[in-house]
Amino acid sequence: MNSIEVQDLNLWYGDFQALKSVSCAFAEKNITAIIGPSGCGKSTMLRVFNRMNDLIEGVRVSGRIVIEGRNILEPGTDLVWLRKNVGMVFQRPNPFPLSVYENIAFGEKIHSSGTGGKGRLDQVVEESLRSVLLWDELKDKLHKPALGLSLEQKQRLCIARLIAVKPQVLLMDEPCSTLDPQATARIEELMRELKREYSIVIVTHNMQQAARVSDDTGFMLLGELVEFTRTQEIFTAPKDKRTEEYITGRYG
Amino acid sequence: MRKDPLKTQRIAFFLMFLATFLVVVPVGLIVVIIVQKGLPAMSWQFLTDMPRQGMRAGGIFPAIIGTLYLVSGAIIFALPIGLLAAVYLSEYARDNLLTRIIKLAIVNLAGVPSVVYGLFGLALFVVFLKFGASILSGSLTLGIMILPIIITTSREALESVPQSFREVSLSLGASKWQTIRHIVLPNAIPGILTGTILGLGRAAGETAPILFTVAAFYLPQLPSSLFDQAMALPYHLYVLSTQVPNVDPKITYGTALVLLAIVLFMNLIAIVIRYRFRKLKKW
Numbered sequence: 001m002n003s004i005e006v007q008d009l010n011l012w013y014g015d016f017q018a019l020k021s022v023s024c025a026f027a028e029k030n031i032t033a034i035i036g037p038s039g040c041g042k043s044t045m046l047r048v049f050n051r052m053n054d055l056i057e058g059v060r061v062s063g064r065i066v067i068e069g070r071n072i073l074e075p076g077t078d079l080v081w082l083r084k085n086v087g088m089v090f091q092r093p094n095p096f097p098l099s100v101y102e103n104i105a106f107g108e109k110i111h112s113s114g115t116g117g118k119g120r121l122d123q124v125v126e127e128s129l130r131s132v133l134l135w136d137e138l139k140d141k142l143h144k145p146a147l148g149l150s151l152e153q154k155q156r157l158c159i160a161r162l163i164a165v166k167p168q169v170l171l172m173d174e175p176c177s178t179l180d181p182q183a184t185a186r187i188e189e190l191m192r193e194l195k196r197e198y199s200i201v202i203v204t205h206n207m208q209q210a211a212r213v214s215d216d217t218g219f220m221l222l223g224e225l226v227e228f229t230r231t232q233e234i235f236t237a238p239k240d241k242r243t244e245e246y247i248t249g250r251y252g
Numbered sequence: 253m254r255k256d257p258l259k260t261q262r263i264a265f266f267l268m269f270l271a272t273f274l275v276v277v278p279v280g281l282i283v284v285i286i287v288q289k290g291l292p293a294m295s296w297q298f299l300t301d302m303p304r305q306g307m308r309a310g311g312i313f314p315a316i317i318g319t320l321y322l323v324s325g326a327i328i329f330a331l332p333i334g335l336l337a338a339v340y341l342s343e344y345a346r347d348n349l350l351t352r353i354i355k356l357a358i359v360n361l362a363g364v365p366s367v368v369y370g371l372f373g374l375a376l377f378v379v380f381l382k383f384g385a386s387i388l389s390g391s392l393t394l395g396i397m398i399l400p401i402i403i404t405t406s407r408e409a410l411e412s413v414p415q416s417f418r419e420v421s422l423s424l425g426a427s428k429w430q431t432i433r434h435i436v437l438p439n440a441i442p443g444i445l446t447g448t449i450l451g452l453g454r455a456a457g458e459t460a461p462i463l464f465t466v467a468a469f470y471l472p473q474l475p476s477s478l479f480d481q482a483m484a485l486p487y488h489l490y491v492l493s494t495q496v497p498n499v500d501p502k503i504t505y506g507t508a509l510v511l512l513a514i515v516l517f518m519n520l521i522a523i524v525i526r527y528r529f530r531k532l533k534k535w
Binding site: 097158161 | 346416
């Protein structure tokens with residue numbers, strides 16, 4: 001089963017073509033890494049998957065992206081449904097200026113009509129914090145402001161906030177780029193845990209990270225998806241010369 | 253001859269200090285003089301009594317109450333409209349030539365002389381809509397006068413909420429309205445309140461807008477409906493100091509002191525709110 005299928009995807013920002021005829025399929029309950037130099041379109045592609053690019057004026061898209069049997073590029077797509085299913089973790093940890101508890105309860109607050117009450121909410125908060133291994137650290141600080149946490153805790157909290165919405169796919173846009181190596185290692189560990197239940201797509205600058213955590217890897221250059229295959233293969237026997245140049249450090 | 257940089261710096265510092273001093277001194281003097289001359293008039297009776305003997309004796313109670321009515325009326329009218337307009341302009345409206353012109357026009361409206369608002373209120377509310385010279389006309393006129401202040405400060409408050417909060421909220425499946433309601437507005441409230449209170453302070457102190465629309469020269473009774481005329485502090489002060497002969501200056505300065513205290517008190521609240529919330533936010 002594939003979590004996301006991309007067919008002949010093109011995207012323009014005004015006159016600039018940022019994605020050129022990209023086709024690929026992301027396997028379910030897998031970690032797929034997208035690597036490539038800055039400006040190659042990897043973040044753009046990630047943001048098409050939950051239509052966050054809609055926020056930018058002058059964006060045009062063509063092609064098909066099928067998620068759960070629906071082409072999400074169709075004009076009538078229910079964006080609330082899409083974003084509940086395909087959630088995003090951003091580069092900079094960005095908790096709301098609320099308490100830890102309220103951050104995680106946010107999704108529940110906007111999606112449920114208030115049924116289930118406090119007990120149900122407490123349960124969601126605990127489960128979500130447990131799944132990002134923050135519960136033991138934060139169970140006594142649930143009502144402390146989330147902005148007072150460390151960067152790593154903030155990023156975990158953001159992942160927990162996302163998990164509380166129960167998505168199928170987690171999109172991660174360089175989730176470790178503001179973290180130190182130890183924190184990065186622990187987030188990577190968490191990603192391996194999470195892939196049992198979620199399909200993960202991670203955009204990263206860090207090739208070692210892609211090699212360490214991902215099952216599949218795609219290499220992008222100037223808006224093209226140059227190569228997309230098993231991670232082991234791409235790092236040991238790249239088929240395209242440009243991929244080889246990039247992973248051996250002769251590019252970007 | 254080479255200039256001695258240290259000496260240049262000292263001269264520059266001295267000039268800047270002098271400029272600051274010149275700005276602060278008149279303000280300080282005004283406060284000192286008004287307090288000094290007005291304080292002897294202060295008594296519970298002065299604050300709660302009707303004016304008597306053609307305003308030469310008695311208190312200023314109806315003027316205080318009139319000002320409170322006018323300010324409340326202005327805010328009831330201006331805050332909802334101003335806030336909705338600000339939300340629309342900063343969250344919904346596309347950034348194009350038309351909205352830019354509208355935003356510029358609103359900023360400029362804040363600089364229109366208040367007497368122009370007074371004439372506008374006279375033409376629209378008093379004459380055309382036949383509200384007469386009344387608390388309703390005066391409140392609406394003051395409301396229109398402070399709308400640009402409320403819209404501009406609210407817009408600034410809304411726009412200072414980081415874009416990333418909106419992005420995250422939308423990415424979690426919240427609708428645009430839910431994002432505004434749960435994330436943007438709560439974080440903008442201190443700024444909105446500050447602007448509103450500053451607007452209120454302005455409304456409390458202006459004479460020209462109420463001159464034609466509500467203010468009564470001498471009305472030693474409290475208004476009983478929205479369509480009554482009322483006395484108000486700024487206009488009462490103007491009347492006392494120019495229209496009534498042989499007024500004890502104590503009463504004039506006492507009135508000035510009350511007006512000044514009300515306006516300063518409102519600004520103080522605005523400062524406290526801003527200070528308290530600034531400490532809370534850390535993004």
